[in-house]
Amino acid sequence: MKAMTEVNSVGSARKSFDPIFERGLKFVAILVMSLLILIIFFLYQLAAPAIHEYGWGFMFKSDWNPAKLIFGAYPFIHGTLITSLFALALSVPVSIGTALFLTEIASRQVAAVIGFLVELLAAIPSVVYGLWGLTVLAPRVRVTVQPWLSEHLSFIPGFSGMPYGVGVFSASIVLAIMITPTITSIAREVFRAVPHAQREAALAIGATHSEMIWLSVVRVSWSGVFGAVVLGLGRALGETMAVTMLIGNRNEVANSLFSPAQTMASLIANEYPEATNPLHIGALAYIGLILFGISFIVQGLARRIVNRVANPSGGGA
């Protein structure tokens, strides 16, 4: 009898902890949600003068002159998208290739070492990437890389222009290096998750090693890899420090890969601390909202595609 009641009382004490625990979890979840709403609200309030002045047309105006209080966001939207997409184009083949090498070809020890080194790239602070880009990469782009590319590829529009060294090209290269560890490590996890039996099945029906990798690893991992790429894109869109140091900070639409330009994040970092006019501050906050919106759309789109690709096959990816 005595033992029974003891057990019961312990049980009820433990049970009465449950609601507190649940409430705690609820609280932090709501906290995160309210923070998001508050940030949007704060940005909107700050942006209000510019929103009232320009409306939606703000996104398509390409003149930005704070001294004359003329503002338009197009050059920065353009700059952000072009650097991020170019960085993706450079990074995706390298990242996915590395991930495949690590899971399918390298021995366990080699994969451990290389995998660690790739992840170490993510640990380098972005200001260090910026410094490296400024002192090592950009001068070489200016003297060697750009003249060579301009000479051999000038028939493609976008490969001409003054050799500045800094600009879309240099910023994209550094961005590509920065997002490579993100894409590589997620793609690697995705490839790792492919069941071994699937690989063996491909080999059993007479596939070569490369056919096996294509058929049973890459094709079934498409949605996961896409998710990895989008996460990389997300990082590239918002990256500020390294881009600010390398983009050339020119408030104009880049007409060449080598033109100096400006991204939304770098513009805000550059101009906000010294902005005093409410319309100038508003225009910067409006750009912050647009950047927020673009990231939101990219993430949402990625989710839809991942779901659509993942669901019809029936296997939860």
Added chain:
Amino acid sequence: MPLMTARSNLWAFGLRVGLVLGSLAGFGGSAAQAASRLSITGAGATFPYPLYLKWMSEFQKKNTAVELNYQSIGSGGGIRQLLKKTVDYGASDAPMKDDQLKEAKLQIFHFPTVMGAVALTYNIPGVTQSLKITPEIVADLFFGKIYYWDDAKIQTLNPEVKLPHVPTLVVYRADGSGTTAVFTEYLSRVSPTWKEKIGAGTSVKWPVGIGGKGNEGVTGFIKNFPGALGYVELLYAEKNHLPVAQMKNREGNFIKPSSDSVTAAAAAYLKDIPADFRFSLTNAPGKESYPIASFTYLLIYKKNPAAISTTLKEYLNWIYLDGQKLAAELYYAPLPKDLLDRVRTQISQVE
């Protein structure tokens, strides 16, 4: 717990959290009042930050009961914080505009603390000398009308220097900055075309060139890119061992930026400087005046909380006595004597 009530509780809970956070954000401004007993907090311009740090530490050695703080968040930020009253004083390189002063409702004094020079610096292969430059050449360079360093305009002015056939590359400050405001103010004064097409301000629409972030960013570009030129605070050019140009002033003399030539500019302008000290020192008259110079200001309300007003005035008096002597070693220019007297009169009006 049934699902429905759990849901509605969740929303009520969320609303409460939101309200709490909202009120926190709304009342953040009153923090400065609570902390104002013996600590005095300022925020603003980055350009005088090294000197202000030195001043604060020297002043606190003698006044151990006082705690001075200064956050170098930029002139624009300093003005915004002052208007919101989250700081006890603001600091700015450019004087406040009329509409900003109106927004404050209460009277604000401008205290010019020291002056600084903006130097034109460059990286031309094989050239370590100080080039002679005229206002027309500066405007042409920043309009992108001079393509190579061996341009006839620059070469004839500097016959003793062998200028190479290297393209020019303009580097400007990408971040909004008082340095840019001073430099574009100068260009607007010497070039009507610049005034009309570009104008003056902390950020402008540059006709050509690339932008570096901060004085460090600009000097970084100039050091790494042969042919580059730009404008920086004198301190940064000196510390990076970059050559600086001698600028032709209004009297036709070519003057190097220095503590003395900036003080000379203020002395030459003395009669023109208005009672509230809001004044641009660019393109000064006087034979020895360097033409691209500016004040930097502390912004102080006329009426201050009783607790800090005595100490604040002590600090101001110290700045204009001992503080001035510390300026030159950090490449800032002390105020000329006659101006010091006028500033001291203003200190007595602070309450």
